Amino acid sequence: KAGVTQTPRYLIKTRGQQVTLSCSPISGHRSVSWYQQTPGQGLQFLFEYFSETQRNKGNFPGRFSGRQFSNSRSEMNVSTLELGDSALYLCASSLRRGAEAFFGQGTRLTVV
Amino acid sequence: AQKVTQAQTEISVVEKEDVTLDCVYETRDTTYYLFWYKQPPSGELVFLIRRNSFDEQNEISGRYSWNFQKSTSSFNFTITASQVVDSAVYFCALIYTGTASKLTFGTGTRLQVTL
Secondary structure, eight states, X not given: OOOOEEEOSEEEEOTTOOEEEXXXXXXXXXXXXXXEEETTTEEEEEEEEETTEEEEEOSOOTTEEEEEOTTXXXXXXXXXXXXXXXXXXXXXXXXXXXXXXXXXXXXXXXXX | OOEEEOOOOEEEEETTOOEEEOOEEEOSOSSEEEXXXXXXXXXXXXXXXXXXXXXXXXXXXXXXXXXXXGGGTEEEEEESSOOGGGOXXXXXXXXXXXXXXXXXXOOOEEEEEEO
16 A cells, blocks of 8 residues: 655755645545655644544644645645745644554755 | 643663653543654654554554553554664654544654664
8 A cells, every 4th residue: 555645755945936846645534634854843733634524633834735635635835935834744634533644755855 | 622742852772772752631521532643854754653542552563562541641652672774753643533534743852863
């Protein structure tokens, strides 16, 4: 069974640009969550999607958005990039709420 | 509010030593789930264990064991006879039923196992 796949693995963007990250969950998993990991703030929850609906959102500005498609694949978008958005973005999928989440390898975003 | 505290920032041991990683959590919910994840240098978070709040049985899986004590709000993780491949950052995390899929992570403990 294939794991969670995130693309791209690495990205370098310039301040002010926007970026879209993609996540394909484990087959059969309908819940997809996104996390941001930075040395200063650690692992922080961005949002969760289930059956194409956002069910939970963390404390991030509106520049961070996401969506989920009917095949459970998810994308997150960050607009007007800032230097502080440089981070490892991790996607996780789970079978149901409260179940163990399985993570992808992450997308490392560098904003210059 | 939910909170997970991993007071040990970094631990260094020599191979074959036993090591315990501490985790203390706070939640007002009576139903919650606790997790441990391992993050090797590649970056991916690897799931190790899930425990629900009603199951205080300790668990052993190979060289890994977990001690869950509700009385002290702790969920400690022990690696027996550590190996170099155990070197990683280990995260303890909590989900409570209010936000179901949102993991609240501790700050992680970096474990360095040397020969």
